[in-house]
Amino acid sequence: MIAPQAHAQSAVGHPDWPGKGDIFVGTCYQPVDRSPEQIKQDIAIMKAAGFNMVRMGDLSWDAFEPEDGRFAFEWFDDILAQMHKAGIRVIVDIPGQPAPIWMHKRYPGVDLVNQDGVRLNAATRYWDNVSDPDYRRLLRRLAAKMMQRYAHNPAVIALGYNNEIGNGQMSYSAADRGRFVEWLKKRYGSIEALNKAWATQRWSRHINNWDEVDLPYVRGPGPNERYLDLRRYWSDDTIGVLKDLEAVRKVYAPNLPVASNLWPTAWGKGFDYLRSWDEISTYGAQGFYPGDPLGAGFEVMMNKASHTTPIWFNEFTAGGGGYYGEPGRSRMWAYFGLLYYSQTFLAWTFNSHLGGEEQALFGLIDHDDRPSWKVDEFKRIASEFRTLKTMGFPRYRTPEVAIHYSFDTNWLTNPPDGPNTMKEYFKGNYTDQVKAAFAPFFRDNIDAAVIDIGHDPIDKYKLIVLSSAYLIDDATAAAVRHYVANGGTLIMTGYSAKVDATGKWFNTPLPGRLTDVFGLRTNEFYRSWNPLVVSFQGKQLTGSDNYYEVLEPSTAKTLAVFENTPTKSPAITVNKYGKGRAIYLATAAQAPFIEPLIRSLYGELGIERGPSTPEGVVARMVDGRTLYVNTMNASATVRFEGTKTGILSHKSYVQKIDLQPYGAELLQ
DSSP: OOOOOOOOSSSSSSSTOTTTTEEEEEEOOOOOGGHHHHHHHHHHHHHHTTTOEEEEEEEEETHHOTTTTTTOOOHHHHHHHHHHHHOOOOEEEEOOOOOHHHHHOOGGGSSSETTTTTTOOOOOOOOOOOOOOOHHHHEEEEEEEHHHHHHTTEEEEEEEESSTTSOOOOOOOOOHHHHHHHHHHHHHSSHHHHHTTTTTTTTGGGSGGGOOEEEEEEEEOOOOOHHHHHHHHHHHHHHHHHHHHHHHHHHHHSSBBHHHHOOOOOOOOSOOGGGGGHHHHHSSEEEOOOOOOHHHHHHHHHHHHTOOOOOEEEEEEESSBBBBOOTTHHHHHHHHHHHHHHEEEEEEEEOOOOOOOTBBOOOOTTTSOOBBHHHHHHHHHHHHHHHHHHOSHHHHHHHEEEEEOOHHHHHTTOOOSOOOOOHHSSSSSSEEEEEEHHHHHHHOOOOOOEETTTTSOOOTTEEEEOOSBBOOOOOHHHHHHHHHHHTOOEEEEEEEEEEETOOOOOOOSSTTTOHHHTEEEEEOOESSSOOOOEEEEEEEESSSSEEEEEEEEEEEEEEEEESSSOOOOOOEEEEEETEEEEEEEEOOOOHHHHHHHTTTTHHHHHOOOOOOOTTEEEEEEETTTEEEEOSSOOEEEEEEEEEEBBTTTOEEEEEEEEEEEOEEEEOO
């Protein structure tokens, strides 16, 4: 079957929702930390800095509902009125996590139980069992009250749900086990089907009835099939919370879009955002705390998914935990964000906290209430972005290439500790291997979507890359087959199509479900004693990963061979299938091989490279102008033809520009 069309909460038909020409610079603000006098002073600082948006409400359920059923909104009403008077729009976060202490004490099902059977106090944030029926009921009640009150408040521009949902811990109460069993019944239908899916004939694990099903251990040990379903269950549970809130919004606040500060890649639970984005969000949104530029670009594009709307940085790097900040760094990342489809930049956080776990996390305002130099930096960002929003920002261009990413493969290839041969086979890290396929486009300043092709339509893309796509389910296989048959060009790497949707190896020739599409069989694999050497387009390339698969082409043609393996087997093949072609790289994605392969396709596919830049500088052409961003704390020189004028500096540049450390310039 072909992946269905996504039905997102589209901004189409809502001209009052943020769109082209709207850029928001501001901060996250938690007024529960501040006195009325401080709040007035804070808003005055925000207004003077040119801020036009704040995000409020998160992490403060008990401020809105101090006791079960007793609500207090007047304090928040007053702050919204002050923000509106200052010309500052507000994202109102429904603060579903952490749950208040009174809820934990009155409704013990909200407490977590660890896999050792120990009930845990709510000792830190997000230690809430969001699957508990009482929690869900009370969250819906809170959401309804807040949306009814604020849906038509003139200050409110959008809603957010449960800050950083995806973070938290799994729970192991008897009720949790029961909910997991009901999820399995719905997924598999019968105990016989569950036994088959979980390969319970292995190691005497046959299950006779549903009463014998246990919750798999998140910290191991256990077989892959059970662990994968554990991750899927908690993913669906998390998505269920967001769908609950969406149902409330559709009743009480259909006039407002949703931009939630999600954390789908959180290591505690996470959730399958790339197969649910269209049901839970209007704008892809995230906390943006970048490390390296490649990883930052990859993460942003994953959060964008297939949204046609821009990205919102609901939390944006200013200082950090134990990090006061560095002059110019936030401005650089803001310009980087503009290149990567961002529309909203809300500094985390406004005031440095006096107490709690984040008291050494440094915001725009120092602990003594003195505005730091960071306020002036964000003021500069706000001023410059008021100019840039008339020049094609935020960006709305649709990428021409896409990289496949799978929630299932990520967790399946990262099993918990225990007797498990998975890590002996799947070396390295799945996400890093997908990033390796993203990297050539990043370096060539080409936009690349990061999506799950088993969920999103892909016919519009000129090139699709599946890197280490270990698990191939029906939807993904159908998408590959349909895309190639209809004229698409697709690259798949080694480690791909080894297991089915249950996590068990295919009992057919590999790549499972796709041997005819790729015109080959590949069951044998080895690891070379020496770095792999490949001959491709007249050049010898030396790899960095010694894993390789032995390809047995049937209809596929060989494009490159391994020069130093015993049989000099094919390293890259291409197969015509229908109107398109399927290319197989017989090793893991790695720069020496994947980069020249991808770049060899640009010309014939009509994929245009972005502006040429040295290492560390990223760039895009937007409405005939070129934005350059130097991501390094060192100077960089960019060369070009002719004479150009800097929009930001008002200087003239002849054939080159010397970008300062963390510098940015828009040239025309």
